[in-house]
Amino acid sequence: MTRRAFKGQPSEGLTDESRLVDGLAFEGLALARGSRLLFQDLTACYQPGVLVELTGPNGSGKTTLLRAIAGLASPAAGVIRMGRATDPEDRASLAHLLGHRDGLKGALALRAHVRFWAELFAGDAGQIDDALALVGLRGLSALPARVLSQGQARRLALTRLVIAQRPVWLLDEPAAGLDRAGKNLLADLIDRQVRQGGLVIAAVHEPLGLPAQSLALESLKP
């Protein structure tokens, strides 16, 4: 993401290579957790530039689906196609995954977290301070992550999304723990990613208040 993008001005958006020309497609997808089948026969296709709200009761497979899209869980049946990539490792390099655990190290400073992500995800290490300022944690950047509240920890995790550009965002209950301003920030980030031709899939219980397509897993229960 460019420096200008942080100031809320137009940016170049995703580069042509990182844009998902063919979108994201599920073909006859079935997912299982252990020996329990969560859902089956999911066939759908989403074009770039879309927010998909993933809904379903607890235990319906929202988290497992997000992990499967990211290439971390293998489907019981069917194919996931992300752009032209079907291989789990190729999909992993195209996506950001924000799980319900934030993936922070208590002993590590906030700034060290963002630097780590910038380098790990091949992002822009020059944007660390801007990214921290964007989520409202600039003043705490030298403190270890263990002092953060739940909402602040989630805000820090959000910097992963902006410090390195990836076309697909997979968000698991992204608003959990966030205050009103944090939810607005999240909505802004998602809106910007969608406008730039990215694809956002968010597992939600409450709608995010943005134009979205819906994917309801309860209808696919075996």
Place this chain on the structure above:
Amino acid sequence: MIRALMSVYRRDVALAWAGGGGAAAPLGFYVGVVLLLPLAMGPERALIAAAGPPLLWVAGALSVLMTLERLFQADLEDASLDQLLLAAAPLELAAFAKGAALWTALGLPMALVGGIASLTLQTPPAAAPIIALGLAVGMAGFISIGLLGAALAAGVRRGGVLIAVLVLPFFAPPIIFGAAAAAAASAGEAPFEGAFQLLGACCLFYAALGPIAAAAALRLQAD
């Protein structure tokens, strides 16, 4: 890709020492054993000289074993393992970077402590650098094959026993060759190069195999 690897390496070195992290306790254990055991063995110089090199090696192997349980378990629990799986570098290389970080934070200091402690164990001063170098190579081997055990047991509560059962057989060859090289060097008569070369070969094999096997095990854990 190199940047991604260096970031994992730097983070893990920092975490190993931050706030009394993972490396402090095993290093303390190692220092304690190599300094206290000669006191417990009494004033018999010949006994201490004979027991010294094996002692340095066994204590080193057990210190590495102590750290392995949390090596990947901590990343699995706080979900930062997912980040390594989504990284701009293969998981095999990320596992290698984690092993290299542990070697820097723990293996290297232990080799230095071992070299210095060998002087208190009736070893001639000329042998101390050879002993330290052997320990540095050996710790790299222990950590490399330890990655596999740590990855397999990452999702297991109290996985320490499982790790010990898995990796201790692999610890045997470096211990045999490393302690033999150290004993030969400290006795100053027999040539130590042969044992040293076998130690190096064994540890190189582990360094090549360990990260690949560990990555395969971690992918199963993440599923």
